[in-house]
């Protein structure tokens with residue numbers, strides 16, 4: 047007879063902390079679901095209002111793009127592309143140096159590191175749409191404001207990931223370079239940067255994908271591109287056109303996503319193996335499924351044999367003083383050239399007047415001064431309650447997204463899907479959902495169900511669902527087969543096998559991804575109100591419209607504090623759990 | 625018990641002059657502690673190496689070989705004592721002076737320490753960075769004469785064919801040869817090699833060691849090489865220094881009078897009172913990087 051202590055696990059301090067956190071999270075979820083009015087009563091209301099919603103939805107079909115607006119729409123779509131592309135480039139240009147300056151193994155002076163880090167943290171915690179809102183006042187309506195908004199916001203993630211990548215490099219080769227008597231810039235390039243290149247490419251493409259998603263909405267606040275048209279149709283209740291533009295946006299995002307994935311594969315398919323060491327926790331989180339050990343090893347082996355063959359056939363020419371034009375080199379160079387040309391086009395075509403840049407930038411210091419509140423009069427009860435709404439929307443959307451994502455991700459993982467067909471359909475569905483920017487969903491939902499936190503939560507939940515299922519499905523695919531076989535051999539059925547063989551393996555990464563999701567959701571919830579989705583965004587928008595600069599600055603400060611706190615708490619819990 | 629006693633007196637048979645320009649390396653009472661004094665990696669080491677000498681440092685893993693070599697190009701700074709390399713006191717150099725000293729002192733690492741993503745020629749060319757100003761983003765940014773020099777160095781180590789291949793696609797022995805070519809590219813006066821073949825197969829080890837020594841002799845380079853396999857050293861070394869627990873316990877020229885037994889004193893294990901407890905330890909044990 048085993049005694050009871052052997053049967054039940056002992057209560058360690060860590061275990062009680064864990065359960066306490068779980069309990070706290072559930073309480074918070076229940077509270078937030080209630081707060082955004084999605085508890086039972088709220089859902090019943092949605093169903094009661096269904097005939098009306100259906101009526102509104104039926105006014106959206108068939109989607110339609112008016113031919114007389116065709117040129118305007120094409121121009122706006124191109125502008126959106128330029129904003130995203132040049133904005134990401136700007137983010138890289140500013141974010142990479144800041145990221146390097148905040149790396150401990152590069153910058154020995156702590157004050158410089160702290161300064162660079164502060165800029166990075168601020169850029170990350172402030173949504174691009176908020177920057178756009180501010181820049182429109184400063185640089186005027188148009189592409190420039192959008193480009194700068196994307197660029198400044200991108201600094202945040204790029205800087206953070208670059209710091210991680212730099213701190214993770216193998217110190218050995220760097221020491222080898224230092225030992226030859228190289229100077230600090232030479233060390234930086236040959237010893238550090240050349241090890242980081244694959245990671246930098248990954249980061250850049252990932253950021254580009256994200257920016258392609260956030261650029262279409264910027265026009266809503268006047269920062270150029272297709273969002274302006276979206277707003278025009280939504281404002282004049284032209285629902286068919288609204289859906290038409292939405293579909294156009296989704297199609298564009300899908301195309302760009304596929305292009306980016308192709309580029310990633312072309313550039314990194316082979317070289318992913320030499321991401322220095324294990325990717326860090328943050329890198330893994332941000333890049334999610336892009337680093338997959340199983341695939342990595344396979345690629346590495348293919349790469350080895352491919353290179354051996356190449357070396358034998360090229361032995362005659364390789365004594366030359368210039369690198370041979372191998373297929374690899376041609377490929378890398380042409381991709382580089384294409385990106386360069388695209389960048390030139392993105393900067394030149396939208397016709398950004400230099401005078402505007404100079405003008406706006408000169409006004410920047412006085413503008414910042416005007417945004418800085420002198421007292422607390424801007425901190426109204428309404429603002430406080432909207433801020434609480436914002437947090438509730440973020441939590442509730444995360445909860446709803448997880449509720450659907452956990453089962454669905456098993457269908458979208460090749461090793462747990464009940465069949466090839468279901469797997470492919472699920473992946474396709476996932477790709478589509480992921481390519482609809484959550485703010486665009488919010489625009490449609492606001493049109494169909496009316497404004498408010500409930501609408502915002504549902505829209506955000508859809509966006510978050512698309513985001514998280516991919517991460518989940520990818521980590522399920524990484525689960526080791528061996529353990530599953532062990533469970534299988536006990537005669538377990540498919541469901542038991544998934545639950546016993548796979549879930550324990552992926553649970554830690556799922557938890558950590560979920561915390562990251564919460565982080566992302568809170569960030570988005572701060573801007574949903576701009577399109578009518580509830581939360582602080584509404585006050586933000588109206589303060590900007592009515593030129594209440596102190597209020598605007600105060601709200602930005604609040605957003606920063608909340609997003610920053612959530613990030614710190616999420617990181618803390620993540621560290622406790624893993 | 626001949627060597628146990630003579631470690632402090634008789635075995636040190638080496639005679640060196642102190643005139644400037646004659647010695648490549650002069651180490652005096654060098655002490656290095658880690659973790660605020662808890663680990664005493666080097667415990668009063670003194671020796672001089674005349675130019676052109678081929679010196680091998682042997683010792684068990686943890687005896688302080690790497691720590692000693694790393695002091696000679698400023699990768700470590702002494703806790704006490706001094707290291708004078710090419711008539712410069714390493715610990716008193718400014719950053720700039722240290723960089724220019726490093727140009728004259730090549731270092732070959734056990735783990736190769738080359739950048740795997742770069743091509744072989746780019747790794748070799750990085751040996752010339754000390755001679756030029758500013759970073760170089762691609763091999764084509766080095767002058768043509770430097771590139772042909774790099775190809776020549778690769779030729780010497782037998783890898784000119786693979787110049788434009790990524791270095792991480794090469795075998796371990798080949799990667800270390802690239803690292804040797806990089807060091808030769810520096811045109812150093814001294815080469816410090818820290819267990820350069822410890823992570824290679826035995827047969828490959830011999831070849832790579834021969835190559836390193838041959839190139840250094842051709843270029844008149846002084847060599848200080850740490851090894852833990854004595855047999856690899858005896859073939860070509862002029863002189864042998866044995867380290868045990870951070871102290872020199874053997875310092876002798878390599879000639880007919882040197883016997884296997886003389887050398888094995890380095891591997892004797894002593895109990896805390898200094899009496900011999902066992903004959904020798906397993907010398908095939910690999911050292912930690």
Ligand SMILES: Nc1ncnc2c1ncn2[C@@H]1O[C@H](COP(=O)(O)OP(=O)(O)O)[C@@H](O)[C@H]1O
Nearest residue numbers: 658663665684685686687688689690691911912
């Ligand atoms: N950076 C360091 N920090 C702390 N201890 C170190 C460090 N480097 C070396 N040591 C210690 O110094 C001693 C000598 O090490 P090392 O010079 O690497 O020996 P060897 O190269 O002969 O194997 C060892 O006890 C090692 O643990």
Ligand SMILES: [Mg+2]
Nearest residue numbers: 690911912913
């Ligand atoms: Mg060592």
